[in-house]
Amino acid sequence: MEELLFTVGPVQMYENTKKISAQQIPYFRTNEFSKINNRIVENLKKCMFTSQDSKVALLTASGTAAMEAAVCNIFNNNDKLLIIVGGGFGRRFVDICRKYEYNIEVLELEQGKVPTSEQLERYKDRGITGVLVNIHETSTGVLYDGKSLGNFCHEIGAVFVVDAISSFLADEYKMDEWNIDATIISSQKALALHPGMAAVIVNNQTYKKIMCQTTSHYYLDLKEYFRNMERGQTPFTTAVGITLQLDDRLKQICSIGIDHVIESTRELAVDFRKKISELPFSIPSESLSNAMTPIKLNNTENASRIFELLKKEYGIVVNPCGGTVKEKMLRIGHIGNITIGDNDRLIHAFIDLQNRGIL
Numbered sequence: 001m002e003e004l005l006f007t008v009g010p011v012q013m014y015e016n017t018k019k020i021s022a023q024q025i026p027y028f029r030t031n032e033f034s035k036i037n038n039r040i041v042e043n044l045k046k047c048m049f050t051s052q053d054s055k056v057a058l059l060t061a062s063g064t065a066a067m068e069a070a071v072c073n074i075f076n077n078n079d080k081l082l083i084i085v086g087g088g089f090g091r092r093f094v095d096i097c098r099k100y101e102y103n104i105e106v107l108e109l110e111q112g113k114v115p116t117s118e119q120l121e122r123y124k125d126r127g128i129t130g131v132l133v134n135i136h137e138t139s140t141g142v143l144y145d146g147k148s149l150g151n152f153c154h155e156i157g158a159v160f161v162v163d164a165i166s167s168f169l170a171d172e173y174k175m176d177e178w179n180i181d182a183t184i185i186s187s188q189k190a191l192a193l194h195p196g197m198a199a200v201i202v203n204n205q206t207y208k209k210i211m212c213q214t215t216s217h218y219y220l221d222l223k224e225y226f227r228n229m230e231r232g233q234t235p236f237t238t239a240v241g242i243t244l245q246l247d248d249r250l251k252q253i254c255s256i257g258i259d260h261v262i263e264s265t266r267e268l269a270v271d272f273r274k275k276i277s278e279l280p281f282s283i284p285s286e287s288l289s290n291a292m293t294p295i296k297l298n299n300t301e302n303a304s305r306i307f308e309l310l311k312k313e314y315g316i317v318v319n320p321c322g323g324t325v326k327e328k329m330l331r332i333g334h335i336g337n338i339t340i341g342d343n344d345r346l347i348h349a350f351i352d353l354q355n356r357g358i359l
């Protein structure tokens, strides 16, 4: 039985992506390949609504490397950073900053909650120069309000860095309008490509800030990525295969229209949430992304058994959770090449598990 992924990443790939990934890759230090990279850069900027003078660094790495690259290239030891921590990915920003011995303040949120304006208010006069946030905290399924966080950053004059990895293409995202200075994305979430490529997109002001930094890095030196991208290239061998997949997907997305892409994900999420209303689940989040629904099991604490049964007996892979909610929660992705019919297949499996007394 071919497995159907309801994960958050990697996800079900589109037919075109699979076709491309089966082909011979070209040599990449060529004008033809530079043109592909240039087109990717243009289309990425379009998809996140940022100006033509913003810059894009394409990294051959997982999303975490792009998080680290943003942190260590934009900031230094003179900065004071506020990190909004709602779960595992927020803590990852904290861990990265601690490795660099940065001066940080942590706004720890209650599970399932978004930051309130009162909470943010407390950080107003503390000399914060940068704010780091995972706009969709994928570990718990909470989507923060990018616009109001952007306003806050603008007000206090802080550089606003957003990890949009699991929200980009699933939720509205207006980089310039929301005062976002840097955006981090990666290939294996809503882009639905192979894992292995990530990107940092910065506005022109942040680009200039990076180019003036005197701290030095090697593989993650964004200055080198920006310099090379002026000729459509990368400093090191890039993930050539994923580049071709990315080019194809972005062309597709731009021709469908970004609003339509987001809307179809929203429809899948709404459909799923409607259909589980009769099942013994609750949704422990006060603000959901279209990308994913976190579900808490009301009657049992056997999430890993349900995960295994869905996989083995129904050919369905959902996203497990970690930490203290490992047995209490599962996460259902709505991104990638899935349909309303696929939702029905998952719902039927849940109903079956319920009839068997497992849910």
Ligand SMILES: *Cc1c(COP(=O)(O)O)cnc(C)c1O
Pocket (backbone or CB within 6 Å): 009, 062, 063, 064, 065, 089, 134, 136, 137, 138, 163, 164, 165, 166, 186
């Ligand atoms: C998936 C994800 C990442 C990236 O993780 P990698 O495993 O390094 O690709 C980072 N942040 C968020 C919010 C994510 O959902």
